[in-house]
Amino acid sequence: MEINPKIFKAYDIRGLYPEDLNEKNFPLIIKGIYSFFVKEIKKDQLKIVLSRDMRLSSPTLFKIAEKTLLKMGAKIIDIGLASTPTFYFAILKEKVDCGIQISASHNPPQWNGIKFAKRVGNSLVKIGKNTGMTKVKEIVENKDFINYEKKGSLKKIKDIVKDEVDFAFKFVKPKKIKKLKIVADPANAMAILYINELFKKLPCQLIKMNFTLDGRFPAHEPNPLEFKNLKDLQKKVLAEKADLGIAPDGDGDRVFFIDEKGKIISASLISALIASYLLKKNKGDKIGVDVRYTQNIVNAVKKAGGKAIIGPVGHALISDLMLKNDILFTGESSGHFFYRQTGYGESSVITILLILDIITQENKPISEIISSYHSSYESGEINFILPKELKAKKILEKISQKYQDGKISWLDGLSIDYSNWRFNIRTSNTEPLFRLNVESNSPQITEKMVLELKNEILNFDAKVKE
Numbered sequence: 001m002e003i004n005p006k007i008f009k010a011y012d013i014r015g016l017y018p019e020d021l022n023e024k025n026f027p028l029i030i031k032g033i034y035s036f037f038v039k040e041i042k043k044d045q046l047k048i049v050l051s052r053d054m055r056l057s058s059p060t061l062f063k064i065a066e067k068t069l070l071k072m073g074a075k076i077i078d079i080g081l082a083s084t085p086t087f088y089f090a091i092l093k094e095k096v097d098c099g100i101q102i103s104a105s106h107n108p109p110q111w112n113g114i115k116f117a118k119r120v121g122n123s124l125v126k127i128g129k130n131t132g133m134t135k136v137k138e139i140v141e142n143k144d145f146i147n148y149e150k151k152g153s154l155k156k157i158k159d160i161v162k163d164e165v166d167f168a169f170k171f172v173k174p175k176k177i178k179k180l181k182i183v184a185d186p187a188n189a190m191a192i193l194y195i196n197e198l199f200k201k202l203p204c205q206l207i208k209m210n211f212t213l214d215g216r217f218p219a220h221e222p223n224p225l226e227f228k229n230l231k232d233l234q235k236k237v238l239a240e241k242a243d244l245g246i247a248p249d250g251d252g253d254r255v256f257f258i259d260e261k262g263k264i265i266s267a268s269l270i271s272a273l274i275a276s277y278l279l280k281k282n283k284g285d286k287i288g289v290d291v292r293y294t295q296n297i298v299n300a301v302k303k304a305g306g307k308a309i310i311g312p313v314g315h316a317l318i319s320d321l322m323l324k325n326d327i328l329f330t331g332e333s334s335g336h337f338f339y340r341q342t343g344y345g346e347s348s349v350i351t352i353l354l355i356l357d358i359i360t361q362e363n364k365p366i367s368e369i370i371s372s373y374h375s376s377y378e379s380g381e382i383n384f385i386l387p388k389e390l391k392a393k394k395i396l397e398k399i400s401q402k403y404q405d406g407k408i409s410w411l412d413g414l415s416i417d418y419s420n421w422r423f424n425i426r427t428s429n430t431e432p433l434f435r436l437n438v439e440s441n442s443p444q445i446t447e448k449m450v451l452e453l454k455n456e457i458l459n460f461d462a463k464v465k466e
Contacts, residue, residue, distance in 0.1 A: 001025050007113075008137040010129040010429035011316040014104050014113030017057040021112050026061055030068040030100070032140035033116055036132060037098045041118060045150055047075040049090045049099035051082040053190050053251055055215040057112045061102050069100075070152035078156045081213070083190040083252030084115060088345035089164045091119050094157070103190075106223035106250040109216050115251075117345075123323050124343040128316025129429075161197045168349040169201065171341050174357040177202050182356075183258075184246040185209035185233040187222035191248030191255070194349050204356070207240055209233060222250030225334050225381070230256065230264060238262040243359065244366055246352060253315065253346040254335035257355060259367040268293040271331025272300035272373040274354055278329050279304035288322055288330025288338070291412050292424045292437040295376035297331065312412035314429055319344040333381075333437070377446045379438040383465040384457055386434050392427045395434070395460050399425065402456070421445050423453060433465060 003025050007015035013029065015021050021029070037046055050065060052058040069076055079090050087101040098118040104111035117126045125131055139145065181204070186192045188210045199206045209232065210219040220229045224247040237245040237258050245258025257265045268290075275287045275297060287301045289310050301308040306328075311321040315336050322330055322344040330338045337351040338344055355366070362369050386392060396414045406416035413426020413435075421440030428435055436453055440446045454464070 001028060003028065003140060005137065005141070008133055010133070011126070011314045012113055012115045012128070014107065014111060014430065016110055017061075017112045021057075021061065023060065023064060026064045027068045028140055028143070029114065030065045031072065031145045032136050033100060033114065034069060034072050034074060035139050035144065035146040036127075036136045037118060038146050040132065041097050043097065045073045045075065046098060047077065047094075047096040049077045049079060049087060049094060049096050051079045051087045051090070051099070051101050053101075053103040053215075054081060054188075054213040055104065055112055056109065058102050058215065061112060065100060065102060066154070070154065072146070072148040072152065073150035074152045076152060076154045078154060079160050080156070081190070081193065082160065083194055083348070085253050085342075085346050085348055086161055086164050086194060087115070088117065088124055088342065089167065089347070090157070090160050091117060091124060092122060092343045093160070093163060095119070101251075103251040105253070106221065106225075108221060119343070122343055124319060124345045125323065126316035126319045126345075128314065128320070130317060130320055161193050164194060165197045165201060165349055168198070168347065168353050171339075171350055172353045172357055174353065174360070176360065177204065177356050178360040178363075180204045180243040180356060180359065181207065181240060182244050182246060183207045183209065183233060183236045183240055183242045185219075185236075186211065186248050186252070187229070187250065188212055188214040188217055188219060189222040189248070189250040189252065191252035191348060194252060195246070195248075198349055198352065202356070207236065207242065209236060217250075224249055224254065224256040227264060227380070230258065234258055234262040234264070244355070248348055249335065252348055255337070255348040255351055256335050257366070259370065260365045261367050263367065265366070265370055266293070266296070266378055267331060267333045267335045268296040268376070268378065269370050269373050270351075270355070271337070272296045273358060273370060274331060274337065274351070275306065275329055276300050276304045276373070277354065277358055279306045282328055285328040286325060288318060288327045290318075290330070290332045291409070291415055292333045292381070293376065293378050293439050294422070295439055296373060299375045300373050310411065313426065315346065376439045376441065377443045379436070379446050379450045382436045382450065382454065383428075384434040384436070384462040385432070385465050386460070386462050390460055390462070392434055395457060395462075396425060399453070399456055421449055423449065425453070425457075434462060
């Protein structure tokens with residue numbers, strides 16, 4: 001049974017169903033993951049959380065995973081339908097050895113995949129390219145599976161989302177949230193579960209959009225980073241005269257916000273706001289910063305007396321960096337928000353509750369609160385499709401030569417900083433795309449440099465992905 005090697009991504013396993021992931025090869029992949037965990041954790045019988053999203057292929061793949069893990073002797077904690085942050089929370093709360101979540105995040109309906117992590121004390125280690133994905137790939141390809149003799153066990157757990165929300169309240173400790181009007185659009189996906197549970201405990205008026213779980217995503221793709229998917233939410237916020245709009249992604253580990261004027265708030269501004277808020281109680285602590293956009297957050301962190309640490313893109317890589325450097329909080333420009341208290345995993349529940357608490361404390365519209373953190377004008381991510389024969393490395397080398405008078409970093413792709421502007425260009429770890437991000441201290445400079453860099457890339461016969 002041949003398995004497409006491209007499904008082993010930098011942050012997770014992901015592919016098309018049934019072309020890449022199907023009933024025949026999925027048992028081998030699960031065997032490979034479990035064998036990897038046994039070898040890493042050095043126990044012959046592991047306790048493991050198992051969960052899934054609402055994709056049409058997920059129930060089938062979930063049953064295969066459950067059956068395979070039982071045969072291999074695993075002690076399964078089945079939490080059923082769950083967002084990815086709920087899955088991470090369950091690993092820590094139940095004090096299991098590791099976990100497997102069947103999900104393809106924000107990808108279109110025909111995709112599926114696996115996110116998996118192990119527990120080290122009170123922290124998560126997500127398995128990605130720096131933490132074991134290559135080993136998993138080798139185990140699967142070589143069928144180097146562990147021998148198993150013991151029978152596994154199965155325990156089903158309910159109400160884990162309630163526990164997750166309770167934990168968020170203990171962490172944020174809001175005194176009294178105002179009776180705000182909130183519009184939420186989880187795109188028929190997994191965040192429905194935690195939004196419903198969260199707002200049971202809040203005095204807010206929740207206006208729901210697309211709140212029926214549906215793996216076909218009938219309203220729109222569950223990807224808030226594609227701003228076209230937020231248009232209906234923006235209109236609804238204005239029509240309802242709401243205080244805030246909330247837009248999570250497909251598996252609920254990313255979240256974007258719309259202000260009361262119907263405008264999208266950049267994730268870097270949300271990160272700057274949260275970092276400043278957390279640093280009030282954690283003076284001098286470390287804050288992680290996504291290499292794509294740095295200025296809004298770095299400036300806020302300096303002002304609040306914290307220490308900014310620039311890191312790579314990608315949830316598994318960020319969690320790993322946070323664990324190694326004991327970082328308090330990291331906000332990624334794609335809408336992931338990570339906390340030390342969640343074992344360096346994402347928590348959209350904490351993020352939403354923090355924003356509601358800040359609006360309440362400041363007693364101002366979110367647009368007014370966020371404006372004081374605005375020090376950089378961001379281009380938004382521009383994606384390119386490269387010709388098959390063209391290697392991204394060739395473009396990066398050419399561009400690094402042209403802008404060699406700037407401060408160059410190869411941390412994740414190519415980043416070059418000047419006194420009044422900067423950019424990052426990198427290949428995507430999840431899609432066959434080349435990504436450009438530009439920021440500066442004025443919209444005119446950002447626009448000018450986007451055009452200049454865009455032309456540089458288009459000279460290589462690349463095409464802009466619309």
